[in-house]
Amino acid sequence: xxxxxxRQPGFAAAMVHRISGVALAIFLPLHFLALGLALRxxxxxxxxxxxxxxxxxxxxxxxxxxxxxxxxTLGLRVLAIExxxxxxxxxxxxxxxxxxxxxxxxxxxxxxx
Amino acid sequence: xxxxxxIAQRASAAVLxxxxxxxxxxxxxxVRSGLSAAEVxxxxxxxxxxxxxxxxxxxxxxxxxxxxxxNVLREWTAWRxxxxxxxxxxxxxxxxxxxxxxxxxxxxx
Amino acid sequence: MVAAMPIAHAQYLQVEVxxxxxxxxxxxxxxxxxxxxxxxxxxxxxxxxxxxTLAYRFACRVGMCGSCAMVxxxxxxxxxxxxxxxxxxxxxxxxxxxxxxxxxxxxxxxxMSAFFDKWRDAKGHFEPGPSPPRDFAVVPPASxxxxxxxxxxxxxxxxxxxxxxxxxxWEPAYLGPAALNRAWTLVNDVRDAGSAARMEAVAAGAxxxxxxxxxxCTQFCPKGLAPTYAIAGLKxxxxxxxxxxxx
Numbered sequence: 001x002x003x004x005x006x007r008q009p010g011f012a013a014a015m016v017h018r019i020s021g022v023a024l025a026i027f028l029p030l031h032f033l034a035l036g037l038a039l040r041x042x043x044x045x046x047x048x049x050x051x052x053x054x055x056x057x058x059x060x061x062x063x064x065x066x067x068x069x070x071x072x073t074l075g076l077r078v079l080a081i082e083x084x085x086x087x088x089x090x091x092x093x094x095x096x097x098x099x100x101x102x103x104x105x106x107x108x109x110x111x112x113x
Numbered sequence: 114x115x116x117x118x119x120i121a122q123r124a125s126a127a128v129l130x131x132x133x134x135x136x137x138x139x140x141x142x143x144v145r146s147g148l149s150a151a152e153v154x155x156x157x158x159x160x161x162x163x164x165x166x167x168x169x170x171x172x173x174x175x176x177x178x179x180x181x182x183x184n185v186l187r188e189w190t191a192w193r194x195x196x197x198x199x200x201x202x203x204x205x206x207x208x209x210x211x212x213x214x215x216x217x218x219x220x221x222x
Numbered sequence: 223m224v225a226a227m228p229i230a231h232a233q234y235l236q237v238e239v240x241x242x243x244x245x246x247x248x249x250x251x252x253x254x255x256x257x258x259x260x261x262x263x264x265x266x267x268x269x270x271x272x273x274x275t276l277a278y279r280f281a282c283r284v285g286m287c288g289s290c291a292m293v294x295x296x297x298x299x300x301x302x303x304x305x306x307x308x309x310x311x312x313x314x315x316x317x318x319x320x321x322x323x324x325x326x327x328x329x330x331x332x333x334m335s336a337f338f339d340k341w342r343d344a345k346g347h348f349e350p351g352p353s354p355p356r357d358f359a360v361v362p363p364a365s366x367x368x369x370x371x372x373x374x375x376x377x378x379x380x381x382x383x384x385x386x387x388x389x390x391x392w393e394p395a396y397l398g399p400a401a402l403n404r405a406w407t408l409v410n411d412v413r414d415a416g417s418a419a420r421m422e423a424v425a426a427g428a429x430x431x432x433x434x435x436x437x438x439c440t441q442f443c444p445k446g447l448a449p450t451y452a453i454a455g456l457k458x459x460x461x462x463x464x465x466x467x468x469x
Contacts, residue, residue: 004296010437
């Protein structure tokens with residue numbers, strides 16, 4: 001059971017922001033290593049890319065794209081609260097942030113997956 | 114979190130806002146119907162501007178991610194103090210080294 | 223307080239109250255439902271009619287002092303200004319706990335000194351300076367600084383925001399929303415002479431930069447204040463200060 005003071009948009013936003021950030025931080029070194037494979041030549045890279053066509057990998061990629069998008073949109077919300085004289089209506093703003101992130105995910109699914 | 118870390122975090126965030134938007138756009142628009150080494154190389158090979166942009170991206174991430182993780186670890190685990198800062202500093206260096214290597218890899222590809 | 227007549231079809235309210243004896247546990251009481259009953263009425267009735275050993279705080283009873291703050295069904299609020307039906311929400315019974323993030327003295331009464339120590343540490347007090355002013359300060363009420371100060375000046379130190387704050391729970395040294403909100407009002411007080419020490423205090427490791435804008439403080443403040451935005455102001459001020467020092 002989630003306590004009442006946590007059942008509100010500001011906290012949910014912070015948790016999504018935090019979890020997506022940690023996920024991205026864990027993923028990044030792996031991403032860099034994968035790209036570094038290009039150093040070993042196109043063949044090595046293509047072999048790796050073949051692996052990424054697996055649907056499970058595509059799903060993970062979708063998750064990462066959404067994570068990146070949501071981390072950015074919620075981060076921009078934080079920057080706006082901190083540096084602009086902006087009074088957000090939290091529930092609305094957070095919903096917009098999440099919505100935009102899902103749109104990005106959808107675009108990814110439709111185009112690049 | 115000190116003022117210096119805060120500034121570094123927010124400044125790198127601002128840089129990343131631009132870099133990530135561009136990166137997401139690239140992923141969605143440029144990567145259609147599959148991705149191959151040739152396609153990546155076609156875009157990045159010998160592209161100095163892209164190398165510089167990716168390097169800036171990498172440096173911003175190498176600053177931003179460890180500071181964020183520092184907050185999370187300090188607040189959600191018992192780990193704090195100098196050892197945490199050193200570990201995260203090393204993580205930042207790791208990100209920078211691997212990231213610049215990756216940027217170089219696609220530049221040379 | 224004279225109890226209002228119980229409402230005709232004598233409903234009873236089930237109340238779970240935190241008792242701090244031994245390892246701590248909830249004790250269940252049954253209190254008649256009354257019209258316009260507040261949670262404070264309920265606690266008072268329990269203590270006076272059923273269990274005189276129950277410890278709790280109140281003073282003004284009318285939403286001016288903040289002494290009666292406690293956690294009602296998971297939400298930190300003033301019990302004198304919380305009607306029972308509002309406090310219940312959709313729940314069937316009332317659950318009363320002491321304010322979170324404070325050390326419990328007994329039952330529903332908490333130790334407030336750490337809260338006020340942080341107020342002091344954040345330099346949340348007016349500093350007149352070495353010599354008294356020669357005349358009244360002229361502060362236009364509509365000036366941006368005075369408006370910023372006015373937006374946060376009504377704080378009565380009830381501790382609800384501090385109880386709601388997750389960062390206070392996760393980082394015990396964090397100065398907290400109330401102390402920082404007060405510091406911001408003083409940063410904007412043109413008569414104050416203590417800005418150097420205050421900026422130092424709020425820019426330190428346990429200061430304003432720890433705020434992650436969960437906005438629980440703003441959500442729960444019974445006076446409708448917004449410590450989140452006061453802390454954002456402090457963040458901007460500390461950034462400006464840091465950049466001035468190292469161009």
